[in-house]
Amino acid sequence: MTEPDRRTDPEGWLEQVFEQHRPQLRAVAYRMLGSAADAEDAVQDTWIRVSRADTESVENIGAWLRTVLSRVCLNQLRTRRQRREQSLVHVPDPVVSPDPGVDPEASAVVADGVGMALLVVLDSLSPAERLAFVLHDMFGVGFEEIASLLDRSPAAARQLASRARRRVRGQAPTPDPDLARQRQVVDAFLAAARGGDFDALVAVLDPDVVLRSDGGTARPQLTLTLRGAQQVAAQARGAEALAPFTHRVLVNGAPGLLVVPKRKAQVVMAFTIVDQKIAAIDVLADPDRLDALDLSAVLG
8 A cells, every 4th residue: 555645745644544544444443343333433533533643753654543443442342341231132233235146256345254153253252352353363463562452461462362262263153265155055045935945944054053133122022042953944934924025135245135125124134154054144133223224235
């Protein structure tokens, strides 16, 4: 990345630099916060802070911007942890984009490729663990920098990231890398749901599949966790009336489904496919949060 020259445009330099770094800042914030809207707010808050700061002594502008953003996100995570009521299920905000089919070049152009199952696990970490894991494991930030953000030693920061990594490896399955194979599995699930075929649904589900559904305060009956192919298949077969309104989309870069009766989003479903079986299904059915999603590219 070639950054603007501070000497040629001292007044507009910082804004130009910030705009160049905005995509990465947004990516960091989304992984830290699990919400596109909260990530955008964090980036804007970062801009307000840096625009008022003295940058004369800043040598590495990218690292400095990341530091400011990380502190903003850390404060949000700590506040959220204190205020959020302990709900049975919380599904992070998905990034929904059009499904380009099986074209590998088109499929590679995705806004955020972090899977929903991983975000769910990240949501269970402490703020310090999440920051250490996201910055180090996802963005390659050194433990010296992370330690300064957390007011801890580098050794303690390394330990936080290690503890988070163990949680992630133990709880977030690694999805199949082949997008076309993932789509085949999701298509088989949709066909079985449309036909009310219980046996076909069971066949496409991992025996230990987990379904997490977040209906929010408006639809508490849809806030639930189901485990096992039999239970999940029964739930999917019971929703066959919605199948005609279901569309193929990408959810966080992986094949997913969007249920849109009368052009109003009702459900977003994210799938984690492992060894050509569905290992996890994350469902957002909260109407307030669905209304806040940017679905313009999908709905037209």
